[in-house]
Amino acid sequence: xxxxxxxxxxxxxxxxxxxxxxxxxxxxxxxxxxxxxxxxxxxxxxxxxxxxxxxxxxxxxxxxxxxxxxxxxxxxxxxxxxxxxxxxxxxxxxxxxxxxxxxxxxxxxxxxxxxxxxxxxxxxxxxxxxxxxxxxxxxxxxxxxxxxxxxxxxxxxxxxxxxxxxxxxxxxxxxxxxx
Ligand SMILES: [Ca+2]
Ligand SMILES: [Ca+2]
Numbered sequence: 001x002x003x004x005x006x007x008x009x010x011x012x013x014x015x016x017x018x019x020x021x022x023x024x025x026x027x028x029x030x031x032x033x034x035x036x037x038x039x040x041x042x043x044x045x046x047x048x049x050x051x052x053x054x055x056x057x058x059x060x061x062x063x064x065x066x067x068x069x070x071x072x073x074x075x076x077x078x079x080x081x082x083x084x085x086x087x088x089x090x091x092x093x094x095x096x097x098x099x100x101x102x103x104x105x106x107x108x109x110x111x112x113x114x115x116x117x118x119x120x121x122x123x124x125x126x127x128x129x130x131x132x133x134x135x136x137x138x139x140x141x142x143x144x145x146x147x148x149x150x151x152x153x154x155x156x157x158x159x160x161x162x163x164x165x166x167x168x169x170x171x172x173x174x175x176x177x178x179x
């Protein structure tokens with residue numbers, strides 16, 4: 001009985017610390033392979049490493065991370081919901097990375113892979129898109145990557161052919177995949 005009571009006390013203390021410091025935590029059911037970029041981040045991320053893949057395979061791999069997890073935690077290609085998040089992620093990239101944005105459904109209308117309300121981010125053109133992007137170039141570009149720091153579109157969004165192969169960034173948060 002005494003041991004059970006101590007356990008409850010420990011749980012209360014740990015929970016209380018988060019409240020004291022005002023930290024938002026990723027959903028507790030996120031896979032352990034996902035880590036938060038900063039203590040203030042409400043979401044966590046996993047970079048793919050390994051072999052580059054097409055956009056659909058990247059999204060499938062992210063979705064598969066949460067199949068054995070409980071409710072309220074969803075894994076998907078990263079939804080970059082603001083310029084702040086984009087800048088935070090920019091320091092994490094060493095190569096072009098697929099993100100969860102595409103205009104596969106309606107040409108010219110880019111949508112994210114979850115139901116998160118990004119308040120119109122990104123706009124249809126200009127920052128944070130790379131110069132001249134999106135241009136649907138080369139006979140059709142419907143999937144979006146964030147440019148490597150070393151390239152001409154460092155940290156910027158670029159539409160590319162979905163069949164191009166790149167590494168990718170998965171995110172775990174409480175936003176469900178878009179229908
Ligand atoms: Ca397109
Ligand atoms: Ca393009």
